[in-house]
Amino acid sequence: MTQKPDLAGFDALLRARHSCRGFLPDQLTHEMIGSIVQAAQRVPSWCNAQPWHLTITSGAETDRLRDFLFQAASEEKHNADVDFPEEYRGVYKDRRSEVGWQLYEQMGVVKGDRQGSAREMMKNFRFFDAPHVAVITSDRALGPYGVLDVGGFVTAFCLAAEAAGVASIPQAAPAGFSGQLRRFFNIPQERIVVCCVSFGLRDENHPSNQFRSNRAKLDEIVDWRG
Numbered sequence: 001m002t003q004k005p006d007l008a009g010f011d012a013l014l015r016a017r018h019s020c021r022g023f024l025p026d027q028l029t030h031e032m033i034g035s036i037v038q039a040a041q042r043v044p045s046w047c048n049a050q051p052w053h054l055t056i057t058s059g060a061e062t063d064r065l066r067d068f069l070f071q072a073a074s075e076e077k078h079n080a081d082v083d084f085p086e087e088y089r090g091v092y093k094d095r096r097s098e099v100g101w102q103l104y105e106q107m108g109v110v111k112g113d114r115q116g117s118a119r120e121m122m123k124n125f126r127f128f129d130a131p132h133v134a135v136i137t138s139d140r141a142l143g144p145y146g147v148l149d150v151g152g153f154v155t156a157f158c159l160a161a162e163a164a165g166v167a168s169i170p171q172a173a174p175a176g177f178s179g180q181l182r183r184f185f186n187i188p189q190e191r192i193v194v195c196c197v198s199f200g201l202r203d204e205n206h207p208s209n210q211f212r213s214n215r216a217k218l219d220e221i222v223d224w225r226g
């Protein structure tokens, strides 16, 4: 029998999820990963196009990918299929800075420690040692709404994963090297690399997993009319 969903249960799931940056090496089965993907597929998309496509790595293939991308990010030029933000300004700059310092504090990176912050940033390209990576693409012709649909899918994937006891982190940083990912996986030109999601079992003791990001107050994000 299907349980009737309620907001309290959903809220508990939303609060349990966070971006995980420290994983255990344990591999998940294709069956387990498939059940997460299938749950996430229930999100809405414009015209039900479901533009997401995932290339999912496991085992030695994840290690081959992290070695390749770390090297590419160290030596090659940034070339994202989806434009990165031009600027974080105002509250967006403040929020970005706040969460960045929350992470750095846990990792022992102090203000002015450029080497330390670069070291933390470069962990993106090793996928924070996650055992699995999903590289998620959209159809180029669907444009920004295809990317929007993929965004909804990514959120649902992370929530479905959490509900299955699997930790995850969406990552735009690796998509900064879309061309290299395209080459590595032979992704056709008509598809754009939107982002990656690294996932696996959470290392509860990893310092990067010891903080939780904050959220804006309701009145900062809603204008009530009427």
Ligand SMILES: Cc1cc2nc3c(=O)[nH]c(=O)nc-3n(C[C@H](O)[C@H](O)[C@H](O)COP(=O)(O)O)c2cc1C
Pocket: 017, 018, 019, 020, 099, 124, 169, 170, 171, 172, 173, 174, 195, 212, 213
């Ligand atoms: C589209 C998207 C891209 C992201 N890219 C990165 C990334 O490249 N590296 C990273 O460490 N975190 C990345 N994150 C994770 C965010 O930093 C994180 O979601 C945010 O700080 C809120 O924290 P929480 O996920 O723990 O609630 C990304 C999240 C989203 C939704």
